[in-house]
Amino acid sequence: MIMRIWRTNVDEARAAEYERFAVEQSLPMFRAHHGFEGHLFGRQGADCVVITLWEDDAAADALEASPRYRDTVARINAAGFLTGQSQVDRFQLHGDAAP
Numbered sequence: 001m002i003m004r005i006w007r008t009n010v011d012e013a014r015a016a017e018y019e020r021f022a023v024e025q026s027l028p029m030f031r032a033h034h035g036f037e038g039h040l041f042g043r044q045g046a047d048c049v050v051i052t053l054w055e056d057d058a059a060a061d062a063l064e065a066s067p068r069y070r071d072t073v074a075r076i077n078a079a080g081f082l083t084g085q086s087q088v089d090r091f092q093l094h095g096d097a098a099p
Helices: 012-031 057-065 067-079
Strands: 002-010 036-044 047-054 082-092
Touching (some): 002 057, 012 036, 012 067, 047 057, 057 067
Antiparallel strands (some): 002 047, 036 047
16 A cells, blocks of 8 residues: 655645645545545644555556646646645555554
8 A cells, every 4th residue: 555645835824725625626536546545634834734545556656647636736736825845755554554
């Protein structure tokens, strides 16, 4: 299982907009992709993290290559509530932590 971690920063005055986008736009997009296993959304002040779990690297690769994902990324960037650079990391999940 693959843990994909997306980190970004948000304009705190617009954090509610970001959180609404995550639930209403990002989550349905993730759920529509084959190999999606789960998610966590987190925020502390301006720092935000989206952790998604994927069946394998191929499923995470397919997400990133999909037009629906790219459209969602374009829309969240155009919304104007993100600040700074975003970053994506991947890790192989191990141990008994998997759902």
